[in-house]
Amino acid sequence: MRLKKQLFPILAIMGLLLLTLLNACGDPTATSAPAATTAAPAATTAAVAATTTAVAATTTAVATTTTAAATTTPAATTTTAAAPAATTAAVPTVPTTFVAAGQGCANGSTKLTWYIGLGAGADADVIPKEKAWADNFNKSQTEACVAIQVVHNPESYDTLKAQIAAGNGPDIVGPVGKAGRASFQGAWADITPLAQAAGFDISKYDPALIDFTKDEGVLVGIPFALFPSMLFYNKALFDEAKLPYPPHKVGEQYQGKDWNLETFTALAQKLSVDSKGNDATDPNFDAKNIKQFGFFEGPTDSRGIATNFGGGLPYDPANPKAAKIPDNWRAAFNWYYNSVWKTHISPNDDYQNSDLLKKGSTFDSGNVAMQDSHTWYTCCFDMKKLNWDVAVLPTVNGKTTAKLHGDTFAILKQSKNQAVAFKVLSKMVVDKDLYQIYGGMPAIPGDRAGFFTALSARTGTNKIDWTVADEMLKYPDLPNHESYLPNIIKANDAFTKFRKLLDQTPGLNVDQEIDKLQATLDALFKAAT
Amino acid sequence: MAVDAVKTKPAGRGLMGRQRLRWGLFFLAPWFIGFFAFQLLPIVFTFFLSFTDYNATKEFAPENFNFVGLNNYGRLFSDPELGNSLGVTLKFTLIAVPLGLIVPLMFALLVNSKHLFAPNVFRTLFFLPTVIPVVAGVLVFQGVLNPQSGWIDLLLKVFGIEGPRWLSDPTWAIPALNLLGLWGVGNAMLIYLGALQSVPTEIYEASVLDGANGIQRFINITIPMISPVIFYNVTLGVITSFQYFVAALLIGGRNGDPQGATLFYNLHFYRQAFVFNDMGYASVLALFLFAIVMVLTTFMFTFLQRGIYYASSDI
Numbered sequence: 036m037r038l039k040k041q042l043f044p045i046l047a048i049m050g051l052l053l054l055t056l057l058n059a060c061g062d063p064t065a066t067s068a069p070a071a072t073t074a075a076p077a078a079t080t081a082a083v084a085a086t087t088t089a090v091a092a093t094t095t096a097v098a099t100t101t102t103a104a105a106t107t108t109p110a111a112t113t114t115t116a117a118a119p120a121a122t123t124a125a126v127p128t129v130p131t132t133f134v135a136a137g138q139g140c141a142n143g144s145t146k147l148t149w150y151i152g153l154g155a156g157a158d159a160d161v162i163p164k165e166k167a168w169a170d171n172f173n174k175s176q177t178e179a180c181v182a183i184q185v186v187h188n189p190e191s192y193d194t195l196k197a198q199i200a201a202g203n204g205p206d207i208v209g210p211v212g213k214a215g216r217a218s219f220q221g222a223w224a225d226i227t228p229l230a231q232a233a234g235f236d237i238s239k240y241d242p243a244l245i246d247f248t249k250d251e252g253v254l255v256g257i258p259f260a261l262f263p264s265m266l267f268y269n270k271a272l273f274d275e276a277k278l279p280y281p282p283h284k285v286g287e288q289y290q291g292k293d294w295n296l297e298t299f300t301a302l303a304q305k306l307s308v309d310s311k312g313n314d315a316t317d318p319n320f321d322a323k324n325i326k327q328f329g330f331f332e333g334p335t336d337s338r339g340i341a342t343n344f345g346g347g348l349p350y351d352p353a354n355p356k357a358a359k360i361p362d363n364w365r366a367a368f369n370w371y372y373n374s375v376w377k378t379h380i381s382p383n384d385d386y387q388n389s390d391l392l393k394k395g396s397t398f399d400s401g402n403v404a405m406q407d408s409h410t411w412y413t414c415c416f417d418m419k420k421l422n423w424d425v426a427v428l429p430t431v432n433g434k435t436t437a438k439l440h441g442d443t444f445a446i447l448k449q450s451k452n453q454a455v456a457f458k459v460l461s462k463m464v465v466d467k468d469l470y471q472i473y474g475g476m477p478a479i480p481g482d483r484a485g486f487f488t489a490l491s492a493r494t495g496t497n498k499i500d501w502t503v504a505d506e507m508l509k510y511p512d513l514p515n516h517e518s519y520l521p522n523i524i525k526a527n528d529a530f531t532k533f534r535k536l537l538d539q540t541p542g543l544n545v546d547q548e549i550d551k552l553q554a555t556l557d558a559l560f561k562a563a564t
Numbered sequence: 565m566a567v568d569a570v571k572t573k574p575a576g577r578g579l580m581g582r583q584r585l586r587w588g589l590f591f592l593a594p595w596f597i598g599f600f601a602f603q604l605l606p607i608v609f610t611f612f613l614s615f616t617d618y619n620a621t622k623e624f625a626p627e628n629f630n631f632v633g634l635n636n637y638g639r640l641f642s643d644p645e646l647g648n649s650l651g652v653t654l655k656f657t658l659i660a661v662p663l664g665l666i667v668p669l670m671f672a673l674l675v676n677s678k679h680l681f682a683p684n685v686f687r688t689l690f691f692l693p694t695v696i697p698v699v700a701g702v703l704v705f706q707g708v709l710n711p712q713s714g715w716i717d718l719l720l721k722v723f724g725i726e727g728p729r730w731l732s733d734p735t736w737a738i739p740a741l742n743l744l745g746l747w748g749v750g751n752a753m754l755i756y757l758g759a760l761q762s763v764p765t766e767i768y769e770a771s772v773l774d775g776a777n778g779i780q781r782f783i784n785i786t787i788p789m790i791s792p793v794i795f796y797n798v799t800l801g802v803i804t805s806f807q808y809f810v811a812a813l814l815i816g817g818r819n820g821d822p823q824g825a826t827l828f829y830n831l832h833f834y835r836q837a838f839v840f841n842d843m844g845y846a847s848v849l850a851l852f853l854f855a856i857v858m859v860l861t862t863f864m865f866t867f868l869q870r871g872i873y874y875a876s877s878d879i
Contacts, residue, residue: 385729389712
């Protein structure tokens with residue numbers, strides 16, 4: 036009888052606790068529909084749990100009229116980071132976050148967290164390899180205990196910001212390139228004193244690569260992997276069109292002509308085909324029913340597009356506050372826009388997101404004959420299923436430019452174990468398994484042969500000419516298309532928007548739009564502190 | 565003989581009353597804790613941050629807060645994207661709220677009709693999209709609305725109509741989102757259905773005897789009798805529209821593509837906070853949104869409620 040009397044309050048307390056949790060974490064039914072009527076309002080992302088201050092304010096008006104709580108749902112964002120699904124919001128195939136505590140650690144070893152997701156590394160097939168690497172590393176030494184945290188790229192930036200704000204950021208972050216690091220300006224530790232203290236010899240690296248790994252003059256990592264760009268091409272589509280494959284060496288000709296932009300454009304037009312089999316050179320070509328595209332400029336922003344026509348900066352280095360789009364970039368933007376809307380060799384935004392091009396997995400769709408992408412793109416299509424190879428990029432005004440990405444592992448300034456983290460980092464940047472996991476050419480030339488041998492094992496019956504990658508490495512875009520800009524986050528944002536504008540809008544006056552972009556950049560550069 | 569008035573303790577002051585009070589507070593405590601920790605405290609911090617230039621890539625610690633006075637508030641007047649984001653949100657609201665009122669009501673009338681065969685089946689079908697997660701639903705709609713391979717435009721093509729470029733044409737982006745919103749009207753439909761079924765049938769019978777036709781009955785009986793529910797849906801619809809975010813982020817990306825046509829206010833706020841890391845100004849935007857929604861809600865409760873018929877005499 037006494038137990039019965041107590042039972043009700045106990046159940047009531049449990050029910051209230053559950054209600055409180057729901058109140059805090061969200062009403063699951065409220066966000067189940069996109070309807071803007073009676074569904075309780077949906078707020079922002081789960082990644083901001085530690086910094087809900089600004090977010091919570093948007094729900095206060097709701098709290099005064101309803102009992103709806105702040106709901107948090109993972110927002111799958113489209114990003115223009117190195118991840119290849121940059122042009123669409125791809126359906127996530129991995130959990131938002133994967134955390135694995137370090138296994139095989141020695142007693143007393145320093146616990147470190149390795150954060151993965153700003154660049155490559157969050158794909159489902161890669162995570163077990165990263166975990167296995169961390170476990171093996173832990174067993175191989177007694178000083179550090181590495182735990183990994185993998186966050187799906189679209190959420191990784193917000194998650195890392197929340198962790199930094201909460202004061203429990205990771206120690207090592209990577210692999211991460213310039214663009215990823217730019218979103219966290221000032222958050223990275225200077226590696227130089229750490230390297231000196233650890234007796235690590237930085238001078239064995241190419242000085243150009245060391246410079247490449249600096250952010251605003253500060254060395255934030257050791258060069259790890261390089262990702263030159265090249266032309267991925269679909270051999271089956273060339274065979275079907277009875278056309279020879281593009282050149283594999285700079286200086287080689289194509290069908291008796293220089294392998295330049297004009298030859299390339301003409302070739303791409305022959306490989307752009309509509310539903311009736313007419314190619315883009317045919318007067319009956321139907322641009323509204325294209326079934327195959329000759330070319331796709333892989334995931335990059337408009338700065339990446341521009342540097343195909345030669346490296347440059349959108350400002351005068353002598354006066355960084357004044358924006359000026361270089362003439363070669365203007366030419367690049369005009370050529371690219373015409374490739375989408377006039378010559379129809381490149382897909383517009385609608386085609387990019389269509390089923391024809393697998394909603395953004397363009398090369399993997401098998402309906403793109405040539406794609407300009409970096410070596411990391413080997414992560415992102417079925418290397419065994421497609422019949423493919425790589426070729427050199429065409430010259431533009433007599434010059435070859437192959438934009439370059441370079442990844443490193445960086446240490447957060449906030450890390451309390453920077454010395455130990457550096458020791459781990461110094462091992463990571465020369466690890467052959469990690470080269471394979473991320474598909475990056477080793478920064479150390481001596482390691483490259485082994486890297487390509489292992490990469491070839493993953494291409495099935497395709498015999499890929501990896502000498503093209505070495506060839507393209509000789510023609511990097513200088514200055515790099517991810518190099519420093521004043522007010523870099525907003526400036527990069529402007530370049531991302533510009534590409535979308537070119538991809539989405541027919542009938543543009545491109546030169547006028549370039550002028551508008553320049554004006555926007557000018558205001559941003561002048562506002563930079 | 566005077567009868568001494570028996571002094572009685574005020575209600576609730578005895579031992580039992582104090583016990584009841586304690587138990588009541590005890591049961592309310594979890595909610596208070598949750599409200600304080602997850603709503604009130606963040607709001608206070610938001611207000612505090614609005615006077616600083618705190619950057620989201622730095623630790624949330626005193627040394628990283630630089631007091632900037634009212635600078636962030638001043639930026640409201642010079643923010644080039646604020647006007648656009650408010651305009652986009654308003655445009656969406658002006659379409660979404662009437663649609664969110666009319667369409668579910670029509671569905672509810674349909675499902676409530678005695679002439680409909682298998683109303684349970686229709687009720688289930690209309691409600692089913694509501695249980696699908698927002699993200700999955702939006703991703704499905706991205707495919708459905710694609711001008712090249714989406715079935716809406718393919719269907720229009722069958723009739724010789726060139727379908728719009730829903731998600732890449734600024735003119736059609738908001739209507740596309742409104743269309744997407746219609747997919748989830750099942751919730752509202754059920755609420756209207758409940759309201760329709762609670763209207764006393766004798767009122768309809770009396771009106772039939774008086775010679776009222778269907779439209780007259782709908783306008784003069786149904787609408788007034790369900791007006792509280794309509795008001796509730798309109799209020800929530802306005803608030804929800806001003807907080808529209810997830811679908812906009814998925815469809816238009818962080819930039820509100822195409823060309824800012826889906827740059828909703830909440831997306832603009834998100835960009836300031838989590839893309840540009842400018843938490844100070846983002847806090848101002850959050851507070852400004854709060855003020856806007858408060859004003860709108862107060863306006864609705866003050867003026868629109870006058871037209872609402874409440875059957876209970878307490879209201």
